[in-house]
Amino acid sequence: MNIRFLGTGTSQGVPVIGCDCEVCRSVDFRDKRFRCSVHIETEGKSLVIDTGPDFRMQMLRADIHQLDAVIYTHEHKDHTAGLDDIRPFNFRQKKDMPVYGRSQVLNQIRQEYSYVFSEKKYPGVPQVLPIEIDEKAFEVEGITINPIPVMHHKLPVLGFRVGDFTYITDANYISEESKEKIKGSKILVLNALQKTPHLSHFTLEEAIEMAQMLGAEQTYFTHISHKLGLHREVESELPEGIHLAYDGLMLSLP
Known part of the structure; x- marks a missing residue:
């Protein structure tokens, strides 16, 4: 299994429009963050979790030529706004794109992309x-995906476990039942927005505490705000086995 972080930023991305903080002015490529998304390549299949506003540039930058399915964590715009840019894969692969999500996610997509589902479709949509x-395991192209229910303040969100890899973003609460589904993962991805308290995301301290409790061999933090600090400084402060992810980071599992 090959895992590539397509985007590791929060809803505004980094740099933030109009911001002059040291993170937004940083020349370190690790401080440039597209909106959250991850690409998984396993058993010859290519999957993406979430298509945010930067999806087109993420696909171009990662040079991805095949996409077999899109899986959605939740319905927020920073995770769904790039869906229209699946069109080149439709043309290239000559088939509809399977899009997996909870009922509320699919309903939101039908509303936002009504032209995709209209009876009289414009050519090329x-x-x-x-x-x-739902919360039960499902298969995508023969690959078993195990949903991990978490809470994003009052909004239900799904994380996903694929083999020994677990991906969770936009969360500030994980139930004991979901923790049991995560345990045993070799690679865990968690959101860590900033150092100060937030209504709907784990802080850095909370994410570290959760990572240590879950005990994955390696944990990587994503959905990172410019308020977290410079990548090189935060990375140097993290406990062993815990890292900040960055756009373009590639990981592998046997």
């Missing part, structure tokens, strides 16, 4: 095959 999921 995205070809989408919506597939509803």
